[in-house]
Each structure stands twice: as C-alpha cells, then as structure tokens.
Amino acid sequence: MRAIKKTIPHIFLMGYLLIILYPFLFVIFSSFKTNNQDIASNPFGLPGSISFDNYVNAWVNAKISTYFFNSLYIGVLAACVSILFAAMLSFAVTRMRYNKVSAIVFQLILLGMLIPNNSLLLPIYGIMRKLNILDTHMALILPYVANAIPFSVVILAAFMRSLPGEIEEAAVIDGLSSAGLFARIIVPLTIPAIVTVFIINFLGNWNEFLLANYFLSNDALKTLPVGMVGFRDAYNTNYAQMSAGIVFSVLPVMIVYAILQEQIIEGVTAGSVKG
Secondary structure, eight states: OHHHHHHHHHHHHHHHHHHHHHHHHHHHHHHTSSSHHHHHHSTTSOOSSOOOHHHHHHHHTTOHHHHHHHHHHHHHHHHHHHHHHHHHHHHHHHTSSOHHHHHHHHHHHHHHTTSOGGGGHHHHHHHHHHTTOTTSTHHHHHHHHHHHHHHHHHHHHHHHHTSOHHHHHHHHHTTOOHHHHIIIIIHHHTHHHHHHHHHHHHHHHHHOOHHHHHHOOOGGGOOHHHHHHHHHHHTTTOHHHHHHHHHHHHHHHHHHHHHHHHHHHHHHHHTTSOO
16 A cells, blocks of 8 residues: 555656657657658657758758857856856855845845846847947847846855855955955855756746847847747748757757756755755
C-alpha cells in the first residue's frame, strides 16, 4: 500500500512531463521530414530517414544564423551588464551602513517592478530616438538592462542578506576596502544567485519581441523572435523548415539550463533560509 502511494505522484509527474514534451516532440520530428505531406499524414510519427537539409536551409537561406547570433550577443551582453549593476546596487543596500538611504533606494527599486513593461514602450522609444540609437543593438541593450535591474536586485539582495556578517568583518580586519570586499568576497559567495538571475534575464532577452520589432528595421540587426515572424511569412508552406527554425530558437536555452541547472536550483533555494 505504501509503495502504491509513492508511485501515484510519479505517475502524475510522468503524465505531466509527456504533456509538456508532446508539442516539442512534434516539432523535432517535423524538422526531419521532407515536406508538408509527410507531416500531415503522420504528425507524431518518426521520420522515415534522418536528414539535416531543413536545418541547413533554415540556417543559411532564411538567415537564421544572423538572427541567432544577434539574439545571443544581445541577450548575453544585456544580462551580464544588468547583473553587474544589480550586484553593486544590492551590495550597497544590504552590506553598507546607510540604513535610511538603503531602505528608500530599495523601495524605489520595488516600485520599478510594478510598472508594466508594455506601458513603457512609447517613453522608451522617445528616449532612444533622442539618443539617436534607433535601429542599432544599443536601442535594445539599454532597455533590457534597465528592465532587468529591479528584479535582479531583489533576488541578489535577498541572497546577500543571508550571508553571515562575520565574513565581512574578517575581510575588513584583513584590510579589504569596500571594492575589494565586493569583488573578492561577496561576488564569489553570490555566484548561485547570480547564475539564477543570469538565466532568467537571458531568457527574457532571448524571447523579447515587442521592442526588437519596433526598434530595429535593418534585417541584418534583427533578433531571432522577430526573424522567425518573417521566416513564417516567407516559408508558410514549408512547415519542416519552420520546425527546424523553432529548434534553433529553443536549443540555446536547453543547453544553458542543462549545464547550469544545479546552480539555478541552488540560487533559488539558498537565499530562503539563513544559517
């Protein structure tokens, strides 16, 4: 009876996993099929033969390679810069002795999380136009960094508060300045939370569509989500190549998560319990 009770949750979890993977398996199988007729006749069946022609055509002919590297470059750079600023700000409001100012600054950061991103489209567009950086990657990097800072500060500050004060006191006795304490002590101890924040910010930047669609008009500068819309319009009769393009868009996220999954879990849970 006890074995049955332990088995039931696993059965439900396996069923949930199959439901989640069902559409993705359809995309993978379709990406190896030759034409729409093969997909329509046997949507979830295995392809008759393994051929990477769809991937090659999507990567070269449909400019997926250009969109892919644009998204990768913008997503990684914006995530790293936002973490740098958020980590410094989190260190200032949690470890430095400015209680009243730190409380005010942290409340302002929380207020920044209450504003819907879509409502800021027109103000951001006006700022980018005045800076004369529209139709450049900087028009996306600056908003991405600014948008990620409030959430990043909340996560990193919660983690930094859980660090014991004795470590800080010992470092100060050894002669470390505030900059040295931040760079050599706090940042290495905060790596699990930093990795978690990086993944979340990178995913948000990688999947962002609205700003990329309105701020970039040069086809050579477009990101993958925007490029996939054009890909769909140009190849709406070839679902096999569309499926290959979708796999390209999902692959980096899966690789990053597979490599850093332990750090992500540790970063999510480590700051929740002191001790």
